[in-house]
Structure formats: structure tokens, C-alpha cells
Amino acid sequence: MKVRTRFAPSPTGYLHIGGARTALFSWLYARKMGGEFVLRIEDTDRERSTQASVDAILEGMAWMGLDHDEGPIYQTDRFERYKEVIQQLMDSGHAYYCYCSKEELDELRAAQMQRKEKPRYDGRWRDSDATPPEGVEPVIRFKNPLDGAVEFDDLVRGKITVRNAELDDLIIARSDGTPTYNMTVVVDDIDMEISHVIRGDDHINNTPRQINIMRALGYDTPQFAHVPMILGPDGQRLSKRHGAVSVMQYRDEGYTAEALMNYLVRLGWSHGDQEIFSRDEMVELFSLEGINRAPSAINQDKLFWINQHYIKSLPPAEVVAQLEWHVANQQLDTRSGPELADVVSAQCERFKTLHDLVAGSRYFYEDFTDYDEKSVKKQFKSATADYLRAARSGLEALTDWSDEAIHGVIEQTCEQLEVKLGKLGPALRIATTGGSSSPSLEITLRLLGQERTLSRIERAIEFIAARQV
């Protein structure tokens, strides 16, 4: 049997991190098994579904590289099919009309809660001969088996058993005739020949109901794999107050797609002690058995670490490709400075995010307005101007603007002045970058270019002079 998995989000918002990981697992399994990955949009709730959300989900998946083989299939395009199956259930005696009003059901629930019972429909219209009330559009309910139990082998959780007595007759069609979630999922998973339903474990309780409907329809059930949810850093349910929850927000904050994928795949799944997985490795090594049963909390620091790992180890050209968005977003004009790839090579060990890498490389392209106050206080002494002047003349004389040549000038200047590099180095760095954090001096100056280097040293000399007054 061909492996076919699916990701079935409802378009009521952006693609959040939990959904993204579920999609990733589902995608990985399909790819690993040489199967197919279907994207289905569960938009039967017309009130809350929006095209903007569909676009956001598509954008998020594209950014992560989770390509689908079929879809997006919209459930709203399949209403005729659902109606057909619902009718089939009616005809075979597996479903019936229920004329209870919402108010009536609310009362029933309240009463049951008060008696400390599990709130559930009592089946009052199940085999009723009563005359339907006037003017009430009925809903259609599924006739859930009364006895026995539903048992299924979850590929992640193991055997799960629920007694049918715990289940009630769920609504499969609303009074306006539209199908409900549990109905559409069943029909779709059957029609689309889904072999493995990989989804969040908040659906675990729906599974026995869906299995019952599938059986009533005479179909075999797919395999199920319920993956645990992702928690916030505090172990609480993930929400906006935890910071980034949408996948695109991670992009915006400067994470590489590779890093987010790697982080996500290790959250709730493992392959021994391995931490770093390329996309190909993930596909090769992924297994449903490796998925954990307990929910896991996201951890900023580890994401930072992985992100930096990829910024350091991805080919600079690849980093540049992802950097472009941030360059544009931060309105940095890179035409008047060094190649971005060179900046990446020089800076990659210094930043945890692409955002910070761009923000921290500004001085290569634009003159900074202020010097870092602390650095100035510590390093710009009265004698500093003389040091800078000496370095300046040495650098000015250079015809070969290479790391080696620049390094040589700096060393010679120190010897000539009879000072340690600790005196000249920091001053030079502040003069040329405005602060005390940059790649090694020779690389920094080389990237800056001779002209820019000299003018900035000049400016620093003037700045120091002005301070002495």
C-alpha cells in the first residue's frame, strides 16, 4: 500500500510553530517512505476561514520547503461529496435526524455537568417515533455503536482504547445541511486514500468517533500517529505572549529555514544523540517510532545555537540568499560596500540571527553617526590621536590592500610607536566601526576599503581633538 500522508490545517490564522512541526513530520514520513504528501484546507467553517490565512499557510510551508504532491484541496469544494456520504449513512440506518434546539442541548449539558457526569447527547431522537416539532431544521447525527469499545494502535502512543459508552451521537450535518469536521475528515481521508494520519494529539479523542464512522461506511481505517503538542518556554500552552508563534515570524526575526527545520525535527523526535540534521538526513533517518509521547517546551537558546550553527556552516552564498530579505527589510544599501558573501564569511561567527548580522554589519556600508560611548571612554585617550595618525599614514601608503599588508602596517606602527597592540588596536576598531565588536582588524579594514578606512580614521582624530578642548 502506498504511503500517503496529509497536512490539513484550517485557515483561521497563520501557520504556527506547532502546526509546522506536525506538517514537517507528516512530510518527512511521506518523503522517507517514497509516498505522497497531500495538502488539504479544512475551511468548512466559513465564518472564520480566510483566503489571507490560506496564503499565509502556503507561504510558511514554501519557506520551509515542505512541498506537497497534491492540493491544496479545499473542503468547501467538496460539499456535494459530503452530502452524498451523509445520505448514504442515512440510507443505511447509521444516521438520523435530531430536532433538539441549541438551547435544549445547552440545558442537557448543564444538567449533566451539575451531576458531575461527562456531558454528552442522550440520544433522545435516536430511535424516536415522536413527531418532529414544527419549524425546526434538524441536524443529522451519527448512530455511534452503543456497546463494545474502539481500539486502535497509535504509531506514537501505542494502544488506545475507548468504550463506546463514552461516545455520543455526534452531529455530522448542521441544520443548514453543511457537514461538520468529523464527517469531512473521514470522507476526505478515505477519498484521498490517506494511509497515515499524522496530526496533533488534540485529535486523539476524535479518533474513535472517526473510526466508527469509517467502519459504518465499510472502509478500513488508516494508521494513526498522534504527535504531542509544543509548549511555551514556561511549559504552558503556546500563545502570543511567548513571542514568535508564527513560522513567518521566525523568518522575520532572522532564523534560517534550515535552522528552524532542524530545531523542530529535534523537538519531540530524536535519532540517538544526533543534533544536526540536513534536510536529506532528516528524510533518511526519520521514523514515527522516534517520536516522543510527552509534549515539549520550545527553547530560545537552543534555537539560537542551531541558527548560528547554520549561519556558520551553510555556504555563504546560501546565507546571502536568505539575508537579502533582511537587507531589504532593514533598508540597507549594499551597493557601496563589500560583497555580502564576504561580510557573511567575516561575520558569521558573531551573530545568532540573520537580522542581527545585517544590523551589525551596517558600518561596512554606511558611516555611523555616533561612537559607542563606553568604548570611547575607555579607549580614546589624549595620546590616541597620535597613534591613529601614525597608523593612518602607514595605511595611506599601502598600494596592496590585503589582509597581510594591513596586518603588517598595524604591527609596524606598534613597533614604531613602541606601544602594544592593545593600545592601537581597540582605538583603530572604534575609529573605523564605531564600536568594539568586529572581525579581526585586517579583515575589517580590508572589507571597509582603503578610502573609507582613511576617512574614518581622520574623522576619529578630529573627534578626539574636539573632545580635548
Added chain:
RNA sequence: GUCCCUAUCGUCUAGCGGUUAGGACAUCGCCCUUUCACGGCGGUAACCGGGGUUCGAGUCCCCGUAGGGACGCCA
């Protein structure tokens, strides 16, 4: 409340009856160092509690406890 599920360092996890309970992030030292970083070496740190089963339980079973999820004419 009822049902379902879960439980190893702060966090992500390895472990699949016999281990000095391993790795990673974070943290703390030391080293490297022209800044910031990177890197290297080392340290602190965990089997939720109680009963069983067994020669032997982190590993299997039961009961607690704690957390999560579900209980909609939402998905």
C-alpha cells in the same frame, strides 16, 4: 466533573531488566585570543512518590501525585 494521554538534569533528549544514567542547549570554571565572537578542555545538574513482579528496575504492572488534552450545529 467524566474520559483519554503523559512523566529522566533548568530545557531538548539517549536509555528499550544488569550503565560510574550518555549527549546537546543553557549555566559555571580554565585555555586560546588584536575587540566581539568562534573554538578547545573541565565542572554543577535528572530517573515525581509509593507499592509490587524479578536474583536484579529509569526500564514491566498497579495506586497515588502533577501536567496536558478532549467533552460545540469549531476545526
